[in-house]
Amino acid sequence: MPDAYEAPLFSAGQPQSERGFLIHPGYWPHAEPAFPSVLDILTRHGVDPGAARTRHGLVVGADLTADQLAAVRADRQVEYVERDCVGGVARYQRVPASARVVGQYSVAVADDCDLGALLARLDGTLLHAYDEIHTFAARLTDRQRDLLRRDPEVFSVGDDQWDSAD
Numbered sequence: 820m821p822d823a824y825e826a827p828l829f830s831a832g833q834p835q836s837e838r839g840f841l842i843h844p845g846y847w848p849h850a851e852p853a854f855p856s857v858l859d860i861l862t863r864h865g866v867d868p869g870a871a872r873t874r875h876g877l878v879v880g881a882d883l884t885a886d887q888l889a890a891v892r893a894d895r896q897v898e899y900v901e902r903d904c905v906g907g908v909a910r911y912q913r914v915p916a917s918a919r920v921v922g923q924y925s926v927a928v929a930d931d932c933d934l935g936a937l938l939a940r941l942d943g944t945l946l947h948a949y950d951e952i953h954t955f956a957a958r959l960t961d962r963q964r965d966l967l968r969r970d971p972e973v974f975s976v977g978d979d980q981w982d983s984a985d
């Protein structure tokens with residue numbers, strides 16, 4: 820792996836391999852599709868589907884060569900790339916600091932996750948549960964957020980943001 824690797828590493832822990840990366844797509848209104856899946860991005864760059872990494876049945880990254888990594892990082896529809904670390908740390912979706920509600924997070928979980936038990940383990944505060952989409956909003960400390968990201972039932976954690984509706 821090149822020494823000049825500069826992607827933000829939000830995952831905690833040791834990398835599972837030198838080639839394993841998580842890919843975080845971003846919205847690009849002038850492309851088709853405007854918000855691609857990770858599999859769309861990998862296919863566009865000729866990455867073998869056998870190299871894909873999955874979480875809860877969704878493709879979230881891949882084992883990439885240095886050339887593939889450079890191409891994926893340069894893709895306008897990729898927000899950022901980070902190493903895939905031991906323990907399957909859940910994605911952390913950041914929003915700009917000006918829009919972020921400090922200490923509040925949106926959490927996507929596996930279909931069979933018991934939200935009450937999950938929050939009880941963390942001593943977090945449930946703000947709202949969206950059962951139909953297996954997501955909830957919670958007030959958490961930074962430590963609780965980081966522990967939640969390491970829970971195998973958690974798919975992603977995202978900063979909560981201010982409602983911009985007028």
